Amino acid sequence: MPRPPQDTTAWVADRIAETTDASSTKVTSPFTFRVNREDRLPSFEVLVLSASRVTYEILDPLLEDARSVSFVVNVPKNGIWTESGIATARNHDCAFGGIGELMSAIHQKLEDVSLFIKKENAFVERGLDQHSNVSHFDQEYDRVYTVHRPGMKSLRVVLLNEYELTAEHVRTARTNYGPFDIVLMTNPNGTPTKDALETAKTMQVAILAWRQFLGRLGSR
Amino acid sequence: MSDNPAYQDILVAIHADNPSHTAWYGFGSFFRESNSFSDIDVLAVCADVERASAIRQEMATVCNDWPVHLLIMTESEVEETNFIQSQQCILLLKPNGKR
Incomplete structure (x- = not known):
């Protein structure tokens, strides 16, 4: 049975209250809580949900009922923000992410x-913006971009931030996002295991670090 | 840590995984009793990648209810990376279900 939303909201509010920069939190509805900050910073409202995929259909009704929200937290660590979920958060002038991002x-x-x-x-988007071989890019999911290059094939890129990038990470990314060309390791200390490299090879996917990725954008 | 409802649910979920050949470990800030944890790091070690996919599915409910960072490694990946030693992982459940 799924966990009642008010329990999850209360748990997240407690977690945030225990961080040093938040002076206090107060649950305001089954899906929302308020963060009161120190240093005369304005308080703000947080919406909490637990969705494996955040979509317009899930998020919009919650935000319509909670107009003062500034941040949407999705609790599952591996929860996926779809394009429509991201657009919905942005259309309601909300930042979004997990508990770590909050x-x-x-x-x-x-x-x-x-x-x-x-x-x-922000780091990846700035790099793409400034790359001479990139005309534009589309964010399909929080971790997936399609990068368009003038006169060259577009590349579908998945961002993975793991310290140890395993075969299971690569396979799960394929299950979640469908076919892609590149795994971009966004953790500067990240290393793929031999099994991850082998799995990627069978999928005809390249696992690249940031500098390798920038070079790949310039080649056919 | 032990009275945290997230931790209790994780223990129930990994015990429900038996009788598999999976070893379960905890690591990261939650298991170091840090107050500033944002997720709960759990490592599952299994024989092969096919079993890894099944574990991801079996843990879907608890991973949806709580901020569980579930890392699934094959035995060869654990050996290759020396992950258990380097991250000072804490054993939660042995493969045969014995603590």
Whole structure:
């Protein structure tokens, strides 16, 4: 039986209250809680959900009922933000992510928490923006981009931030996102195992670190 | 740690996985009793990649209810990376179900 939403919301609110930068939290509905911050920073509202895939259909009704929310937290560590889920959060002027991202947003002491963007995505998007072989890119999921290159084949790229990148990570990415060309290791200390490399090879997928990825964007 | 409802649910889920040949470990900030954890790191070690896919499915409910970072490695990957020693993993359940 799924865990009642109010229990999950209360648990997340407790976790956030225990972080040093949040002075207190208060549950305001089964799906929301308020974060009261120190240093005269404005308080803000958080929406909590537990979805394996965050879509428009799941998120929009919750945000329509909670108009003052600035941050949407999806509890599952491996939860997937679909394109429609991301668009829904942005259309409601909300930042989004997991509990770790909410903690980062609080730690950054942003005046307006809704402006928070996950560091991993911001870094990759800036690199793509500045690459001479990239005309534009589309974000299909929080971890998947299609990169368009003038006169060359577009590349479908999955971001994986694991320290030890295993065969199971590669297979799960394929199950979750369908076929792709590249696994981009966004953890600078990340290393693929031999099994991960072998699995990727059978899928005709390249596992690349950041600098290798930038080079690959320039080749056919 | 032991009275945390997330930890209790994880223990129930991994015991339900028996009688498999999976070894279960905890690692990371939650198991170091740190207050600032954002997820709960759990390692499953199994014989091959086919079994790894089954474990991911079997753990889907608890991974949807809680911020569980489930890392699944084959025995050869664990040996290759020396992960259990380097991350000071704590044994939660032996493959045969004995603590």
